[in-house]
Amino acid sequence: MYCLFCxxxxxxxxSWQTILPKLDPICPxxxxxxxxxxxxxxxxxxxxxxxxxxxxxxxxxxxxxxYNRSVFRYNTFLKExxxxxxxxxxxxxxxxxxHSFQARFNQYxxxxxxxxxxxxxxxxxxxxxHRSFNQAEALASLLxxxxxxxxxxxxxxxxxxxxxxHRLAMRNPFLYQGSQEDVDFAQPIVLIDDIYTxxxxxxxxxxxxxxxxxxxxxxxxxxx
Amino acid sequence: xxxxxxxxxxxxxxxxxxxLPDYQLQAxxxxxxxxxxxxxxxxxxTHQCQRCGNKARHLFGVISCSNCQTAHLYCRKCIQMGRVxxxxxxxxxxxxxxxxSATDKRFAWKGELTKTQxxxxxxxxxxxxxxxxxxxxxxxxxSGKTEIxxxxxxxxxxxxxxxxxxxxxxxxxxxxxPRFQSAFPxxxxxxxxxxxxxxxxxxxxxxxxxxxxLRYDNAFDLxxxxxxxxFPYHADPSLPYATKKAIKPGATTLYLTAxxxxxxxxxxKTPTVFVPERYHQFPLPVPKSVLLLKCxxxxxxxxxxxxxxxxxxxxxxxxxxxxxxRTQCLLPLIQSRYPQARIEAVHAKDPERITKVDxxxxxxxxxxxxxxxxERGVTFPAIDVVVxxxxxxxxxxxxLVQIAGRAGRSKVDPTGEVLFFHDGQTxxxxxxIRSIKKMNKKAKIGKE
Numbered sequence: 183m184y185c186l187f188c189x190x191x192x193x194x195x196x197s198w199q200t201i202l203p204k205l206d207p208i209c210p211x212x213x214x215x216x217x218x219x220x221x222x223x224x225x226x227x228x229x230x231x232x233x234x235x236x237x238x239x240x241x242x243x244x245x246x247x248x249y250n251r252s253v254f255r256y257n258t259f260l261k262e263x264x265x266x267x268x269x270x271x272x273x274x275x276x277x278x279x280x281h282s283f284q285a286r287f288n289q290y291x292x293x294x295x296x297x298x299x300x301x302x303x304x305x306x307x308x309x310x311x312h313r314s315f316n317q318a319e320a321l322a323s324l325l326x327x328x329x330x331x332x333x334x335x336x337x338x339x340x341x342x343x344x345x346x347x348h349r350l351a352m353r354n355p356f357l358y359q360g361s362q363e364d365v366d367f368a369q370p371i372v373l374i375d376d377i378y379t380x381x382x383x384x385x386x387x388x389x390x391x392x393x394x395x396x397x398x399x400x401x402x403x404x405x406x
Numbered sequence: 407x408x409x410x411x412x413x414x415x416x417x418x419x420x421x422x423x424x425x426l427p428d429y430q431l432q433a434x435x436x437x438x439x440x441x442x443x444x445x446x447x448x449x450x451x452t453h454q455c456q457r458c459g460n461k462a463r464h465l466f467g468v469i470s471c472s473n474c475q476t477a478h479l480y481c482r483k484c485i486q487m488g489r490v491x492x493x494x495x496x497x498x499x500x501x502x503x504x505x506x507s508a509t510d511k512r513f514a515w516k517g518e519l520t521k522t523q524x525x526x527x528x529x530x531x532x533x534x535x536x537x538x539x540x541x542x543x544x545x546x547x548x549s550g551k552t553e554i555x556x557x558x559x560x561x562x563x564x565x566x567x568x569x570x571x572x573x574x575x576x577x578x579x580x581x582x583x584p585r586f587q588s589a590f591p592x593x594x595x596x597x598x599x600x601x602x603x604x605x606x607x608x609x610x611x612x613x614x615x616x617x618x619x620l621r622y623d624n625a626f627d628l629x630x631x632x633x634x635x636x637f638p639y640h641a642d643p644s645l646p647y648a649t650k651k652a653i654k655p656g657a658t659t660l661y662l663t664a665x666x667x668x669x670x671x672x673x674x675k676t677p678t679v680f681v682p683e684r685y686h687q688f689p690l691p692v693p694k695s696v697l698l699l700k701c702x703x704x705x706x707x708x709x710x711x712x713x714x715x716x717x718x719x720x721x722x723x724x725x726x727x728x729x730x731x732r733t734q735c736l737l738p739l740i741q742s743r744y745p746q747a748r749i750e751a752v753h754a755k756d757p758e759r760i761t762k763v764d765x766x767x768x769x770x771x772x773x774x775x776x777x778x779x780x781e782r783g784v785t786f787p788a789i790d791v792v793v794x795x796x797x798x799x800x801x802x803x804x805x806l807v808q809i810a811g812r813a814g815r816s817k818v819d820p821t822g823e824v825l826f827f828h829d830g831q832t833x834x835x836x837x838x839i840r841s842i843k844k845m846n847k848k849a850k851i852g853k854e
């Protein structure tokens with residue numbers, strides 16, 4: 183097996199796992215650069231290095247979101263991985279995260295009912311055509327819950343090109359597109375995205391969902 | 407249409423790389439100016455990327471594509487240059503050939519060739535005129551390889567044909583670009599390397615890293631491959647594939663190197679030109695091999711201090727060290743011993759690499775510690791060269807010959823000391839010294 187990120191050959195010793203493959207396609211060198219979040223210290227945004235951060239002080243009073251949880255810290259290595267995945271379009275890289283993403287979801291959201299809905303953060307049509315995949319949808323498809331596209335995104339500038347100040351001042355780019363008949367508003371919703379940086383995107387999406395009548399909105403992201 | 411021909415002829419492009427709106431591109435395809443070909447094709451038990459030639463199964467990924475609503479393959483090998491997917495074709499120009507005759511092809515190089523250089527230069531021109539496919543120019547370090555090919559390049563440019571000089575190293579492209587620009591001031595020249603920002607530009611004379619040639623197909627009438635034995639040209643099969651793909655049938659390929667790999671000499675019947683003499687006609691400095699009882703990894707040998715302090719001429723010193731870790735251990739030691747001297751270290755991952763090398767070239771540094779990244783393609787006028795632990799496996803014969811070739815490159819100060827510190831002579835050290843002596847002998851015979 184080869185490491186998906188650095189293409190080095192990975193040599194595993196012969197064991198039961200050889201025939202029952204449950205190994206991530208990542209070499210030990212790359213794996214040690216990932217920083218998994220084991221125990222979040224902030225019960226709101228899911229960080230593990232601050233107790234209450236500036237972003238949370240802003241968002242917590244709005245009560246839009248129950249809480250956010252993330253799998254990894256957004257360090258330089260993960261930045262590089264996500265850049266290659268999203269911007270270069272190396273879709274296959276999602277396989278690096280399969281097991282940890284599933285395991286953390288089960289850990290953090292185990293008390294939610296089985297019929298919880300996943301809502302991946304959408305891309306605008308133009309960007310989707312260019313990239314030919316939506317990274318949030320790819321992540322959502324790894325989880326054993328139903329994915330429901332309740333949101334739509336309008337055209338806008340690239341998020342990652344904006345400064346922090348700009349992002350916070352942005353208008354809400356999402357539209358709600360669920361119909362009254364087939365939506366159960368008591369159903370908990372978990373928003374799925376790749377990165378939670380300032381929390382603006384997630385809270386914009388949550389705001390639309392809450393405004394439409396959904397009572398409980400959580401979010402789960404790959405990086406924080 | 408002329409502009410399009412210049413911009414697109416000889417290239418193999420993704421849709422994103424063609425800066426035309428859809429309707430315009432469709433019109434060009436209808437009129438037979440562009441053709442399409444599948445990006446990935448099936449090959450017996452695997453697939454092959456038509457841009458980079460990748461056949462390795464683990465370097466193909468499956469993407470569930472939202473444009474065509476299916477899951478299909480894409481190439482992960484050349485993804486740095488844009489994604490090649492099986493649902494979108496590659497485009498190539500089949501319209502009229504680009505017309506490069508509009509500008510005059512002034513050849514402004516006023517230097518003079520030595521006797522051996524002009525002999526080699528004549529062989530090059532002769533090979534081009536007669537349509538010889540391959541020619542190996544085995545020229546020692548500092549023999550003026552670039553000047554040798556100038557006449558051949560001018561000849562091809564005057565026939566309104568395209569020339570490419572490709573090399574595995576971006577540093578070499580950066581160094582050669584100004585030299586070619588001053589030699590051919592009116593010709594359109596472009597330098598392509600990762601991060602140059604000019605990678606979609608085209609010109610009659612292209613200087614490029616071998617990687618960037620992946621975007622070319624059936625383009626050049628003369629291909630010059632400089633430092634063809636340098637890493638990673640042989641380690642990565644897509645690079646020879648790219649250079650083969652980029653030339654036109656019947657084109658001439660020149661290989662320039664000071665250290666051809668043994669298999670290139672043995673198996674190939676490639677006609678070879680030797681240039682055993684440096685441009686200033688002084689012999690190559692022969693390395694001194696210095697045997698130590700033990701070559702310490704992270705401290706400096708005492709012999710080095712002694713040599714450093716007692717040298718008759720205080721030239722700048724370039725110290726080659728086997729690994730990045732060792733450079734970082736050794737740097738503080740030498741800095742604390744000579745606090746008044748200006749000393750720095752560079753390695754491949756160093757963000758300030760380019761500025762430090764420029765400082766050294768401008769004589770703003772006294773000592774530069776380096777890994778093998780500076781072994782070739784860079785010229786410092788008058789330096790002494792030291793290799794610590796020359797028996798380390800990263801220093802193979804070619805590397806040692808190239809390293810020794812950094813010394814004594816100036817006409818004013820054509821000698822320079824080369825020292826190999828080791829704790830037991832390896833085959834590489836012995837063969838490197840032997841081959842340098844052999845070239846010096848050849849040069850002497852040529853003169854008589």
